Amino acid sequence: MxxxxxxxxxxxxxxxxxxxxxxxxxxxxxxxxxxxxxxxxxxxxxxxxxxxxxxxxxxxxxxxxxxxxxxxxxxxxxxxxxxxxxxxxxxxxxxxxxxxxxxxxxxxxxxxxxxxxxxxxxxxxxxxxxxxxxxxxxxxxxxxxxxxxxxxxxxxEKNMDRVTSITGSGPGYVFYFMDALYRSALNLGFPKLQARRIAIRVFLGSAKLAEASGKDFASLLKGVASPKGTTEAALKIFESQRVGYAIEKGVKGAKRRSEEISRGFKER
Structure with a gap:
């Protein structure tokens, strides 16, 4: 070039x-x-x-x-x-x-x-x-x-509003979840620096594993959530609180906001 x-x-x-x-x-x-x-x-x-x-x-x-x-x-x-x-x-x-x-x-x-x-x-x-x-x-x-x-x-270009809601805003969602895990570690008594390191390594390691394995996320989830185990106990609470549904709603809200910005500018 x-x-x-x-x-x-x-x-x-x-x-x-x-x-x-x-x-x-x-x-x-x-x-x-x-x-x-x-x-x-x-x-x-x-x-x-x-x-x-x-x-x-x-x-x-x-x-x-x-x-x-x-x-x-x-x-x-x-x-x-x-x-x-x-x-x-x-x-x-x-x-x-x-x-x-x-x-x-x-x-x-x-x-x-x-x-x-x-x-x-x-x-x-x-x-x-x-x-x-x-x-x-x-x-x-x-x-x-x-x-x-x-x-x-x-x-x-017709795909860009949904792209914005997933990849553009996506890191914000990840940081939100990382912060939640970090705060949970603090509540369990971990020191601040160690709690932060735990949150980073859990997300980084999991992402690298997902990429290297080529498996779908459901299979990876099944591999870590043993029946009647600790991970399953946590996931059941997430499901009861409809965490997955809240994430979907949040992403749709981001897409809707992207569309609103575009419409608002066109109307000027």
Whole structure:
């Protein structure tokens, strides 16, 4: 891939996670900008930009990682420069379709991406979908960028709301369960550091086992839950409290919120 200048607008959790997963030597330069200058820590790998316009004027590829509610102002302020320069825009904004960008930017080259936070350690899972006016090769450029952050899958844009609710929000669910296990360990008298280590190793080890074995989750669960054993006792309580149902409802709620964000923006 020919080297390009990558501009990152929005250096919050996801913008920073993606930026720090990349190798600067793969690019001409990596420019970064955030409304909050405190987020732009001194790092020789990145070049601080003056503002969004500075990034637009100097970048071939722009990773847009701002908050969805700030998109309208961003597009209004930068419409002329974006329309003139026509950079490849990679949007990681939840609930914002490529058609929304195309409404503002005629002929705009848009790739929609839904990464997740483990990208920070190269263990991310990113879904990509191309906009109507993306050029041949644009998707390949973005795939190569996100391949540095973990696994990459291309899908149709109609799938992106459910993708957001599973892989995008998924790490949040896992951290929620890890925290519950951590607090349970504390309640049983384990020291804080040990309780935290237990929660991490249980989830990490179980994930690695699931991947290595190739077995379905029901089989793995059956293997650890002996009849009338301790694990079965815990699982019966989970089932009585409908924990699985609550998880399904939560995921559906995340998908519904992604759809609401999209509808709300279209109605403006």
């Amino acid at each position: 020919e080297k390009v200048t990558l501009g990152i607008i929005g250096f919050g959790n996801m913008g920073e996670a993606i930026g720090r997963a990349l190798n600067p030597s793969d690019f001409k330069k990596i420019l970064v900008y955030d409304l909050d200058p405190k987020k732009l820590k001194k790092d020789r790998r990145f070049t601080k930009a003056k503002n969004s316009g500075d990034i637009i004027n100097r970048s071939e590829v722009i990773l847009l990682a701002i908050k969805p509610q700030n998109l309208s102002d961003f597009l209004k302020e930068n419409k002329a420069a974006l329309s003139f320069r026509k950079p490849l825009i990679v949007s990681i904004l939840a609930g914002i379709s490529t058609s929304i960008f195309e409404k503002y930017l005629k002929g705009g080259r848009i790739i929609r991406a839904m990464p997740n936070l483990p990208a920070l350690v190269g263990e991310g899972f990113t879904f990509l979908s191309a906009g109507r006016d993306a050029r041949r090769g644009d998707l390949e450029i973005v795939k190569r960028i996100f391949s540095k952050t973990g696994e990459v899958v291309v899908t149709e």
